[in-house]
Amino acid sequence: MLLRDYINKIKIKLANAYPFNESNALVNIIFRHVFKYSTHDLIIHASDVIENEKQKEINKIVNRLLQHEPIQYILGETEFYGLKFSVTPDVLIPRNETEELVQHIITENPSFNGNILDIGTGSGCIAVSLAKNMNNAHVLACDISTNAIETAKKNAKINNVNIVFFKHDILSNHTSNTKFDIIVSNPPYITEKEKNMMEPNVLKHEPHTALFVPNSDPLIFYNAIAGFAHKALSTDGVLWLEINEAYGKATCELLSEYGFNAIVIKDINGRDRIVRAQKRPA
Helix, strand or coil, X not given: CEHHHHHHHHHHHHHCXXXXXXXXXXXXXXXXXXXXXXXXXXXXXXXXXXXXHHHHHHHHHHHHHCCCCCHHHHHCEEEECCEEEECCCCCCCCCHHHHHHHXXXXXXXXXXXXXXXXXXXXXXXXXXXXXXXCCCCEEEEEECCHHHHHHHHHHHHHCCCCEEEEECCCCCCCCCCCCEEEEEECXXXXXXXXXXXXXXXXXXXXXXXXXXXXXXXXXXXXXXXXXXXXXXXXXXXXXEEECXXXXXXXXXXXXXXXXXXXXXXXXXCCCEEEEEEEECCC
């Protein structure tokens, strides 16, 4: 079968399970991955005959996609902030809104020379991206999951950055012997009641411990992080948080109780998604 004909065949298969634009994007990702082609290469090689082994490999990927398994887990990799990351079902798939959080930190600190802590690092996407773009930063990152830490370590190696990773449960331990100039976190923030609004590929495959919080205590992680950051940040230290858009005001009020001046920053879609909090002078 010719490459162009096989691409059209796969598009038709995926169109039954995904919106048109998404299915087209998935087809591009699949064929670029399997053939190591750019989008332009796919056009150039449209008349090439596809080997049976390649067809089998693509069919396996498509069958998993039809079960709503995320393409990032199927391929074992994704891109974040222009960098390559390994991802497994032990970690969340990095999102575009988190790239915005990273961008704000990098832009605000063009000549940074200090300590950064990423709480709940997951794949390490935040920590690695900051370390890659802030050359004089000393970056530490923690997570409650041993498997997540192993994935994050792999991503630090892939991107050639030095990061200190350690296991830590922020809900149990709010102390630190190190002072940090920046603390950043993208903690679990989706309430249980919001599950019915989520895509099946997320609910079935991404780790729920990294996603959900109780309806009765939606700010449980922000409360713990605020208490930790109040003690662990340096005098002029800044806390950066990704948040649930429904709790921007409540998050800022909570941070104020811990001695922070906090503001909400809207993402590219106009949603309350980021909070910047600075310690008030003693």
